[in-house]
Amino acid sequence: MTRRLYDLCGIDEELRFSPYCWRVKYALAHKGLDYETQPWHFTDKQELAFANHDKVPVLVDGDEVVTESYEILHYLDRVYPDRPLLGDTQAEARARFFKFYAERSLAPGMMRTIIMDLLNAIHPKDRDYFRETREKRFGRTLEEFHSPAKGLSQLDQALEPLRGLLGESNFVDGDAPAAADYLLFGPFMWARIVSTADLVSNADPVYAWMERMLDLHGGLGRSAMRIVDIEGAYDA
Amino acid sequence: MTRRLYDLCGIDEELRFSPYCWRVKYALAHKGLDYETQPWHFTDKQELAFANHDKVPVLVDGDEVVTESYEILHYLDRVYPDRPLLGDTQAEARARFFKFYAERSLAPGMMRTIIMDLLNAIHPKDRDYFRETREKRFGRTLEEFHSPAKGLSQLDQALEPLRGLLGESNFVDGDAPAAADYLLFGPFMWARIVSTADLVSNADPVYAWMERMLDLHGGLGRSAMRIVDIEGAYDA
Known part of the structure; x- marks a missing residue:
């Protein structure tokens, strides 16, 4: 199973500046979880249709699709309770x-x-x-x-x-x-x-x-x- | 044993406006702890000499003397752990x-x-x-x-x-x-x-x-x- 994070990119595909995606990348690293990123542009709305959403970050974790940076932190604490992010x-x-x-x-x-x-x-x-x-x-x-x-x-x-x-x-x-x-x-x-x-x-x-x-x-x-x-x- | 809080007063002895003392009064009420207040003026520095301090709030709780609002909240959680204020x-x-x-x-x-x-x-x-x-x-x-x-x-x-x-x-x-x-x-x-x-x-x-x-x-x-x-x- 590959964990995938849709991540905004700029003039270079490796230029990743979304503040919301950075929250999630730090959170995934904090939990020690591997992931791949999927470069995404502001106007690639269709590519997120599967998530019923039009903005990144979108995290696909097996069968789970989670949107919004804060909700993703919440999800990570629920499914991977070691090293709490948000806490009790x-x-x-x-x-x-x-x-x-x-x-x-x-x-x-x-x-x-x-x-x-x-x-x-x-x-x-x-x-x-x-x-x-x-x-x-x-x-x-x-x-x-x-x-x-x-x-x-x-x-x-x-x-x-x-x-x-x-x-x-x-x-x-x-x-x-x-x-x-x-x-x-x-x-x-x-x-x-x-x-x-x-x-x-x-x-x-x-x-x-x-x-x-x-x-x-x-x-x-x-x-x-x-x-x-x-x-x-x-x-x- | 009487719990006593030194509390800044103004032109009337019952006019109590210190923002730091209000933190402590709410914290004591949160814990369900009784206390008396001792009205104090900015220039009554001598009256706090026993606490090695020159500002209110000063909380006297039995033999304990605690100064600074944040430290008092900390003290209350330590000594009266029910209904946590600051938490873990x-x-x-x-x-x-x-x-x-x-x-x-x-x-x-x-x-x-x-x-x-x-x-x-x-x-x-x-x-x-x-x-x-x-x-x-x-x-x-x-x-x-x-x-x-x-x-x-x-x-x-x-x-x-x-x-x-x-x-x-x-x-x-x-x-x-x-x-x-x-x-x-x-x-x-x-x-x-x-x-x-x-x-x-x-x-x-x-x-x-x-x-x-x-x-x-x-x-x-x-x-x-x-x-x-x-x-x-x-x-x-």
Whole structure:
């Protein structure tokens, strides 16, 4: 049986930047589970019809098809209970906050900073789709939305509680990483893959945590292809 | 044996607004533990000399003296393990984030909004001390720091992940409240006691949570004296 993860790819099939897919790749590594990835583009909606879904990640595990990153973490804890990701009832309730903190506090500031880099990293056949859906969401053009000054300032403020916590412990989940770390690190991988923007000062406890996260699971994050690894692809 | 909590008071001895003390009062009620409060003023430093500390809350429980709100929650779980507040290792690590989120994301926006109301609620003998220490911390006068427009906008942005979570569950800790709820609710009680500022729209899931929190433990929060209950004390 092969475990398969549908994973968003960009201008290169090995350029994988989806923050939601990164959560799942870290979670699978945390559990020590093998898998293959299936490269997918934003506009390959038909390929996910079997899952009744139109976005990645989609995990196919034997007969099981699971969508949405948080639900996949939940599924993994249920079927592979060793090395808990979300943990028991009280721990799981708290983990859920980090999903929202990542998506509603951290990612928006990053998005304003890296949006033009992100567009550049997306496969050409997906760019019209990306522009149309995001411009509708933001209520303005990507070029108008793009503002590293505003984005970095927003991110800096949003990171304040994380900075406090990581000044006292190595991981969000304590001495060892688990779901809260992976939920938050997804957006950092997203930005790292498509952009060279320095989101966090290297004197920040958040920076030291990012370095630890990159090293985890045999350097899973650090070894991932970045846009700067593709000759001629990045001219910022 | 009487359990005693040193609790900050304002212009009236029954006006109790410390966000850190509110965390502990909710935690004691959660555990079903009786206690008496000892009213304390910012400048009564000598009265806490026995605890080698200069701030409240200070909990005296038989021979034990415990300071700092988070440490008191920890102590209560250790000595009275029924009805866990922080919970096991993984849950506890995650709870710690909410301490920082309350203190570094939520309270600063509230502070800018209610600072002049807060000064007005403080006992006259404490006001010089309060002004001096806070103006040093803010790097400007209280009057310059005071900006409900900026404060409410900052708070609105900081509440975004909490809003997402509470759109899906009754409490931060799930179906029932525990440490994460109490850690976050402290600052909301602080603002409620000293000010009539509407921090959150009544259509916001955070507002519905605040109402639930006020009703908990026999209306512990709702029945607390507010500045508006003191005749002539509040003329905003």
